[in-house]
Amino acid sequence: MNVYEEYKKKLVSAEEAVKIVKSGDWVDYSQTCSFPEDLDAALAARRDELEDVNVRNAISMKPVQVVEQDPDQKAFTYNLWHCSGIDRKYVDQGRAFYSPMLFRNCGSYYTRGYAPVNVAMITVAPMDKNGYFSYGLTNCCMQEMLDAADHIILEVNPNMPFVFGMECDHIHISEVDYVVESTKPLGIAPGGAPSEIDKKIAGNIFPYLYDGITLQIGIGGMPNALGGLIADSDLKDLGMHTELMSDGYLKLYQAGKITNKKKLLNRGKGVFSICNGSTDLYEFLDHNIDIMSAPMRYVNNPETIRQLDHFVSINGCVSMDLYGQVCSETSGTRHISGTGGQLDFVTGAYAAEHGQAFLAMSSTFKDKQGEVHSRILPKFTAGDVITTPRTQAPRMVTEYGVAQLSGLATWQRAEAIISIAHPDFRDELIKAAEEQKIWRRSNKR
Numbered sequence: 001m002n003v004y005e006e007y008k009k010k011l012v013s014a015e016e017a018v019k020i021v022k023s024g025d026w027v028d029y030s031q032t033c034s035f036p037e038d039l040d041a042a043l044a045a046r047r048d049e050l051e052d053v054n055v056r057n058a059i060s061m062k063p064v065q066v067v068e069q070d071p072d073q074k075a076f077t078y079n080l081w082h083c084s085g086i087d088r089k090y091v092d093q094g095r096a097f098y099s100p101m102l103f104r105n106c107g108s109y110y111t112r113g114y115a116p117v118n119v120a121m122i123t124v125a126p127m128d129k130n131g132y133f134s135y136g137l138t139n140c141c142m143q144e145m146l147d148a149a150d151h152i153i154l155e156v157n158p159n160m161p162f163v164f165g166m167e168c169d170h171i172h173i174s175e176v177d178y179v180v181e182s183t184k185p186l187g188i189a190p191g192g193a194p195s196e197i198d199k200k201i202a203g204n205i206f207p208y209l210y211d212g213i214t215l216q217i218g219i220g221g222m223p224n225a226l227g228g229l230i231a232d233s234d235l236k237d238l239g240m241h242t243e244l245m246s247d248g249y250l251k252l253y254q255a256g257k258i259t260n261k262k263k264l265l266n267r268g269k270g271v272f273s274i275c276n277g278s279t280d281l282y283e284f285l286d287h288n289i290d291i292m293s294a295p296m297r298y299v300n301n302p303e304t305i306r307q308l309d310h311f312v313s314i315n316g317c318v319s320m321d322l323y324g325q326v327c328s329e330t331s332g333t334r335h336i337s338g339t340g341g342q343l344d345f346v347t348g349a350y351a352a353e354h355g356q357a358f359l360a361m362s363s364t365f366k367d368k369q370g371e372v373h374s375r376i377l378p379k380f381t382a383g384d385v386i387t388t389p390r391t392q393a394p395r396m397v398t399e400y401g402v403a404q405l406s407g408l409a410t411w412q413r414a415e416a417i418i419s420i421a422h423p424d425f426r427d428e429l430i431k432a433a434e435e436q437k438i439w440r441r442s443n444k445r
């Protein structure tokens, strides 16, 4: 049987394919913008016949039907490695649950049997003449998840770009149980327009950048602002090595800033593990030989990052305390996102010879009642989860400046951290620091 005959034989409707799921099964979806939308809808339609089915995913970019169609969770429990804005709402409502993880270790949870998979449902690009399907936007922990799965269903989508990979970037028709076809648009996350504060934060980081560095930047307004600043600057010969490829990088490629020529590892290739952005970004990636996807266990491994020498990592956080502990995933016990790759990149950037890691946030946060709070807190007491411990705290950034914390004693840290707090909160932070015995009377601010 040739590959086209095999494809035809395995091609079924989504409704037919999901009949393979049994009560009690664990079902994994391909993560983020590779969401298998038609299979999810077909599985949700079986809510009255199934019970105790666990679905696992990360960073949902569209409403998830196994959650929407089963509000009382009679059939489905939705579990997440990392939360998007949509997921955050589900978690707020008690309809989804976060699984703590480090992205560099995520694949090992599958290979070590901690995360069982009965049925994997993944979105892929159309089959090539040799019978292979590219994983496209999501390399992540795909291979480990598929290796662990008893059954595999492909949702083939012509909108999914073909992406060249380092390894573990495709699957063959002979390895799958069923194929379904979908033409739904992929999820998009073009990233917000930068605010004035985002621009100031980006401006504070910019002097630390120089020709030839390799950059890891995340998603959102601040990375977009930084992308814009670099695109308009004289910087040149930058490299890309990032967990997440977002539109910030598209700007840099279009401005000719990224050549990957100075990278000591994967020279000449921009490396990413998941992509989350606009359709322009997805088109840019399609058959782009300059760019390569790689598994999270490689991209996020501090041992890999260490070899990149002039490596600069820039990520966001929610709040920090005067000891230099950083919370990036909760507000009190309210779950916001996840550890994701933050600690991986902070650790790896420190290990790189001239590496630098930045964690950025605005100095204040306005709650839904309009009240302004300092994101710099005297101490964490409300259940906030520590994403980056004080022993690893890197350069902290707000619109008021940059605080380098490595090697500083508690009083020096308190001084450095208060110097980047909003001026309206500095006096009360100093008072708290005094009470906590981490303030020297002679200190300046």
Ligand SMILES: CC(=O)SCCNC(=O)CCNC(=O)[C@H](O)C(C)(C)COP(=O)(O)OP(=O)(O)OC[C@H]1O[C@@H](n2cnc3c(N)ncnc32)[C@H](O)[C@@H]1OP(=O)(O)O
Binding pocket: 085, 088, 217, 218, 219, 220, 221, 243, 244, 314, 315, 316, 317, 318, 319, 328, 329, 331, 336, 337, 338, 339, 340, 341, 342, 345, 365, 375
């Ligand atoms: C994406 C990458 O960078 S890849 C590798 C690194 N990974 C990480 O760093 C993971 C951890 N970091 C993150 O997830 C993000 O950087 C974040 C969540 C810290 C910031 O991302 P942003 O998109 O700028 O967050 P945003 O400002 O939209 O806030 C997200 C939510 O947190 C809430 N929030 C933010 N700060 C606070 C705060 N201090 N107190 C209470 N709630 C807060 C917001 O209200 C929002 O909730 P809502 O959706 O109900 O309105």
Ligand SMILES: CCCC(=O)O
Binding pocket: 059, 082, 103, 243, 244, 276, 338, 339, 340, 341, 342
């Ligand atoms: C999409 C971002 C995942 C992470 O924070 O690591």
